[in-house]
Amino acid sequence: MSRKPSVLYRITTQDQKENHYIFGTMHLNNEDAYTHVDLAKKYIQDTDFYYAEMDLFEGDQTSLLHHFLLPEGQTLQDLFKPTHYEKMKKIILKSFNIDLTLIERFIPFQVQTMLTESMLRGRNISPLDYYLWQFASEAGNVMNGVETLEAQINVLHQIPLEYQVKSLKSICKNIQAFKMKMKTLSNAYRKGDVQLIYRLSKKQSGSLRKLLIEDRNIFMGKKIFESLSSGPSFYAIGAGHLYGKTGVLASLKRQKCKVIPVYQ
Numbered sequence: 001m002s003r004k005p006s007v008l009y010r011i012t013t014q015d016q017k018e019n020h021y022i023f024g025t026m027h028l029n030n031e032d033a034y035t036h037v038d039l040a041k042k043y044i045q046d047t048d049f050y051y052a053e054m055d056l057f058e059g060d061q062t063s064l065l066h067h068f069l070l071p072e073g074q075t076l077q078d079l080f081k082p083t084h085y086e087k088m089k090k091i092i093l094k095s096f097n098i099d100l101t102l103i104e105r106f107i108p109f110q111v112q113t114m115l116t117e118s119m120l121r122g123r124n125i126s127p128l129d130y131y132l133w134q135f136a137s138e139a140g141n142v143m144n145g146v147e148t149l150e151a152q153i154n155v156l157h158q159i160p161l162e163y164q165v166k167s168l169k170s171i172c173k174n175i176q177a178f179k180m181k182m183k184t185l186s187n188a189y190r191k192g193d194v195q196l197i198y199r200l201s202k203k204q205s206g207s208l209r210k211l212l213i214e215d216r217n218i219f220m221g222k223k224i225f226e227s228l229s230s231g232p233s234f235y236a237i238g239a240g241h242l243y244g245k246t247g248v249l250a251s252l253k254r255q256k257c258k259v260i261p262v263y264q
Helices: 037-044 061-068 082-096 108-119 128-138 149-157 161-173 175-190 194-230 248-254
Strands: 008-012 020-025 049-054 142-147 233-238 258-262
Touching: 008 037, 020 037, 020 128, 020 194, 020 248, 037 128, 037 233, 049 128, 049 149, 049 194, 061 149, 082 108, 082 161, 082 175, 108 161, 108 175, 128 142, 128 233, 142 149, 142 194, 149 194, 161 175, 175 194, 194 233, 194 248, 248 258
Parallel strands: 020 233, 049 142, 049 233
Antiparallel strands: 008 020, 008 258
């Protein structure tokens, strides 16, 4: 793999002449996330099939909402000591302009996602992954998902509530450190530095690295390889899944694919 970073790679196999592409995305709508959008669009138009991380036609936000909620009758207040909750509520309101009482039915993991999106909000209407999905659909590509909605929801449900609580507490203890990490991640994407994105994602996932990254990488690498025979395809998955020994790029190489960075 070239030392020069890239978020887009061409995939070829020994017995096929067709080119396929894999692109690392971000679920953000800021300017950093859209840095490489034209590069992605250029090669989407050279393919017939488009695979997002999951099929975004499978469910709308309303139908998915209940997966991100605490059990009926439970709120965030029930997960923290009263004094800790009140302090956390003030910190989040001051730092992110988010009133915790309005989102207290959500699991801590989703609250953390909301904090990130609030801090890194941009002017674009949709997060990058949703925008590219819409673009590919309008371009006439056959639309698919590398993972299923069911599989992603299953991963979400395996994240222990205690771990989520601890993570949210950690953020509130050091808001500046959290903001710096997220800005570093956003900046790394702007530079196309998938190596750094992988290291940051790996560190952030902590003890859940196997569940959130490694096991999913193994599955996605196999699924992508198996689908290459369908025809010229474009794969858009989270940038944190590309790099590393267990990353999707390494998985494709082990399956005798050539993986070549694309810069323009």
